[in-house]
Amino acid sequence: MFLKTLHLKQFRNYQEQRVDFVAPKTILVGNNAQGKSNLLEAVELLATLRSHRLARDRDLVRDGEAFGQIHAKLERQAGIIDLSVTLRRQGRRTVALNSEQLRRQLDFLGVLNAVEFSSLDLELVRGAPEQRRHWVDTLLIQLEPVYAHILQQYNQILRQRNAFLKSKGGFPMPVQEKEELAAWDAQLVTIGSRVVRRRARAIERLAPLAAEWHASISDRAEVLQIRYAPNVPFTATDPEGVQQAFLEKIEQRAIAEQHQNTTLVGPHRDEIELTINQTPARQYGSQGQQRTLVLALKLAELKLIEAVVGEPPLLLLDDVLAELDLNRQNQLLEAIQDRFQTLIATTHLAAFDSQWLQASQILSVNAGQIFSDQ
Numbered sequence: 001m002f003l004k005t006l007h008l009k010q011f012r013n014y015q016e017q018r019v020d021f022v023a024p025k026t027i028l029v030g031n032n033a034q035g036k037s038n039l040l041e042a043v044e045l046l047a048t049l050r051s052h053r054l055a056r057d058r059d060l061v062r063d064g065e066a067f068g069q070i071h072a073k074l075e076r077q078a079g080i081i082d083l084s085v086t087l088r089r090q091g092r093r094t095v096a097l098n099s100e101q102l103r104r105q106l107d108f109l110g111v112l113n114a115v116e117f118s119s120l121d122l123e124l125v126r127g128a129p130e131q132r133r134h135w136v137d138t139l140l141i142q143l144e145p146v147y148a149h150i151l152q153q154y155n156q157i158l159r160q161r162n163a164f165l166k167s168k169g170g171f172p173m174p175v176q177e178k179e180e181l182a183a184w185d186a187q188l189v190t191i192g193s194r195v196v197r198r199r200a201r202a203i204e205r206l207a208p209l210a211a212e213w214h215a216s217i218s219d220r221a222e223v224l225q226i227r228y229a230p231n232v233p234f235t236a237t238d239p240e241g242v243q244q245a246f247l248e249k250i251e252q253r254a255i256a257e258q259h260q261n262t263t264l265v266g267p268h269r270d271e272i273e274l275t276i277n278q279t280p281a282r283q284y285g286s287q288g289q290q291r292t293l294v295l296a297l298k299l300a301e302l303k304l305i306e307a308v309v310g311e312p313p314l315l316l317l318d319d320v321l322a323e324l325d326l327n328r329q330n331q332l333l334e335a336i337q338d339r340f341q342t343l344i345a346t347t348h349l350a351a352f353d354s355q356w357l358q359a360s361q362i363l364s365v366n367a368g369q370i371f372s373d374q
């Protein structure tokens with residue numbers, strides 16, 4: 001797939017800016033805080049309706065404006081598609097495909113696919129489990145858009161079940177409250193199992209791809225393992241098997257839950273373990289080694305999305321390329337070649353190979369305005 005144009009209106013620090021992409025690689029160059037990451041964020045929103053910066057819609061709308069818009073023209077094998085997202089300072093965002101507003105945001109997902117790689121991704125190694133869950137969830141939304149709906153349902157049931165646990169009377173629980181809790185349990189288990197099985201499937205497919213990239217980038221000196229460590233361990237992978245294990249664990253933790261007034265069992269407590277040479281990656285080695293790991297994860301994401309969707313996704317590199325040493329830069333560039341359209345944000349061009357610069361479209365970003373250097 002190829003993003004041909006992007007048109008930002010009142011989005012972040014852009015008033016109105018159209019960009020035409022004319023090469024497989026586009027380099028956005030500019031000083032800090034000029035709008036490079038904002039542009040990549042707009043593309044990320046088109047792909048996932050999420051921002052890795054976890055921004056609220058009112059932060060995405062340009063200061064002083066009531067709404068902001070992102071329009072794009074995307075070329076896919078099946079033809080050209082127009083995408084648009086309207087963000088409001090107050091009120092819900094709306095999405096449209098080929099100028100037709102969609103009732104369900106779900107139908108917007110999966111049209112444009114992109115993998116984002118920024119310095120925040122180092123938190124995948126160093127950060128809390130929540131970061132890794134968010135990463136797998138964002139990937140899953142692109143692999144199976146219906147997952148966005150499943151996750152939303154799960155979070156809603158979780159909030160309601162937690163509210164119930166907080167509001168209930170004393171201990172032990174009266175019969176009527178027990179019945180109500182059992183009804184919440186049933187919903188949590190049904191939807192939670194759908195989350196768990198999908199996460200397990202995604203990690204199973206991603207892990208060997210990432211391990212292969214990691215071995216190749218580290219000259220086979222390191223072995224990366226990615227292991228899903230669900231909060232509800234299960235052996236049978238069919239829906240009934242997972243649901244059964246889930247219910248049993250809820251029963252085991254019932255008393256603790258009633259004391260702590262919060263849901264202790266479910267995929268909101270999952271972990272995804274990353275180990276290098278059998279040592280937790282967080283403890284393993286230098287920043288450079290952790291960067292190699294994240295690079296391997298990102299390359300694996302690209303390949304997995306390509307395999308599932310059938311077309312190469314976009315790659316968004318936010319200020320990370322110049323931080324990689326030449327060997328890793330070259331590995332990355334060899335892997336993407338011209339197949340994956342790549343948008344690169346950087347503060348300086350000096351770190352890039354000159355041949356490579358000549359083959360790229362170079363755009364300058366200055367205070368929310370974009371100029372072509374060619």
Ligand SMILES: Nc1ncnc2c1ncn2[C@@H]1O[C@H](COP(=O)(O)OP(=O)(O)OP(=O)(O)O)[C@@H](O)[C@H]1O
Nearest residue numbers: 012013032033034035036037038059060061062063
């Ligand atoms: N809603 C908004 N309205 C107006 N300006 C905004 C809004 N949100 C962010 N900005 C501005 O956008 C700029 C940040 O741009 P961006 O994050 O794209 O930086 P960048 O060019 O990628 O630089 P860096 O190299 O520091 O990442 C800041 O000046 C910030 O004040």
